[in-house]
Amino acid sequence: MKRFALLPNRVVSALALMLTMGTAQAQVDGALKKSVESALASNPDVAAKLNAYKASNDAIDVARAGWLPRVDLFAGAGRENDRITTRNPQSDTVNRSGIGLSLTQVLWDGLGTKNEVTRTGHERLARYFELIDATEQTALEAARAHYDVLRFRRLVQLAEDNYVQHKYAALQIQSRFKAGVGRGVDVEQANARLALAESNLATEQANLHDVMARYQRVVGEAPPTGAPLAAPLKQAIPASANEAVSLAVSRSAAVSAGIESMRAARAAVASRESAYQPRIEARLRGEGGKNLEGIREQTRNTTAEIVLNWNLYNGGADQARVRQQVNAMSQAADLRDKACRDVRQTAAIAYNDTRKLTEQLAYLDRNTLSIEKARDAYRQQFDIGQRSLLDLLNAENELYTAKRSYANAEYDLGISYVRAHAAMNQLLAQLGLARPTPNEPAADNWSAGQDTPGRCPTTSLPQATTARADLDARAERIMASVPAPAPKAVEPKK
DSSP: OHHHHTSOHHHHHHHHHHHTHHHHHHHHHHHHHHHHHHHHHHOHHHHHHHHHHHHHHHHHHHHHGGGSOEEEEEEEEEEEEEEOTTSSSSEEEEEEEEEEEEEEEEEESTTHHHHHHHHHHHHHHHHHHHHHHHHHHHHHHHHHHHHHHHHHHHHHHHHHHHHHHHHHHHHHHHHHHHTTSSOHHHHHHHHHHHHHHHHHHHHHHHHHHHHHHHHHHHHSSOOOSSOOOOOOOOTTOOSSHHHHHHHHHHHOHHHHHHHHHHHHHHHHHHHHHGGGSOEEEEEEEEEEEESGGGOTTOOEEEEEEEEEEOOOOSTTHHHHHHHHHHHHHHHHHHHHHHHHHHHHHHHHHHHHHHHHHHHHHHHHHHHHHHHHHHHHHHHHHHHTTSSOHHHHHHHHHHHHHHHHHHHHHHHHHHHHHHHHHHHTTOHHHHHTOOOOOOOOGGGTTOOOGGGSOSSOOOOOOOOOOOOHHHHHHHHHHHHHHSOOOOOOOOOOOO
């Protein structure tokens, strides 16, 4: 224990956290998991995507109805007047009424129904992948909101501590001034810094209110109180940026939805082209009544026929619809490629943040510890008159800024891991949550095939890093170019 006492408080806390990780991990992850789970259960975006998917299932049934016969019941009554010039009398008026059934079965429609079924099937898969993407993005937003609430609670606490230190300094200066050993300008300077600390505290409290409101919007309930900082989700993160980006593109539900939307548009082109071909129908009609078709004493009429209808010209509308759908297919391909680029960017940035923030936290920790030691030394020197009040207040503000930067980096690191998992479509799996999506058999063996994004760069980005040894060498060269200070002359003893 004596050896531990020599370590900085922050390091001791880290060791204690490691020793209790097995117990605390379930609680920490449980708070984050609960936030995400509540968001998925109540978020309107997820519900909207689910309803869109259900509607796409009904659209398939609508398209399949084209393969089935159509049965109509009809009835009518009226008065009919016929005029035939070769008959005497030339006009005849009869009262007629009847009721009947007609059955129509399409025999050939240029494969229009088949292509419509194909189109709606691809649209259903597109809606399904959009639902998956919505659940992953909602989980990401819920996790981000969870971290931000914890972040700003921590920043409010730091701002409160900063205010307390400035209030203490102001009270100390006022006490000295009243005792006649301080200056009035020091009192004004201390009060000015105290007002700045109050402003910072008010700003952090307002920011906390805003992120709590965002948490409530995303999750659907008020944020929990007293939730600790969750350990970063480091599991299942690839070893390289290229691997992370490749996994993100291959697993991306947004890219898959874009591919299915393009396939649906392609099937819609074929469906439009069916209008160029004839339509053949089998029709069966039976009717019973009085004076049917205006013929006296006719009480029954039955018809069975094959009807061909071939539109030869309709003002060029069919050609225009085909061109319109071809352009829509090109638009869908553009959106697919854009989705791929967006996923690559998101994955590359999130992965890089996990690495850089981990490195940055170590530097910020050293920075905070050094500034804290300097502040304590400045306070001791100020108490004995070797430091000015301005030096002490500047050190206090510098320490507050350092602690604030460390806290932000700490929460940014947690969010960066969450973003990386969401980019690779595995955030829910890492949180131990099942995806609240219906079973879609067509997605089990889904493949992009030949429809992979065509304008999505695959080249890896160079790392924007410079070796520390090179930077140290530059500093040493500058140092070598500066003349060494002359030694201080020693005065002879009198």
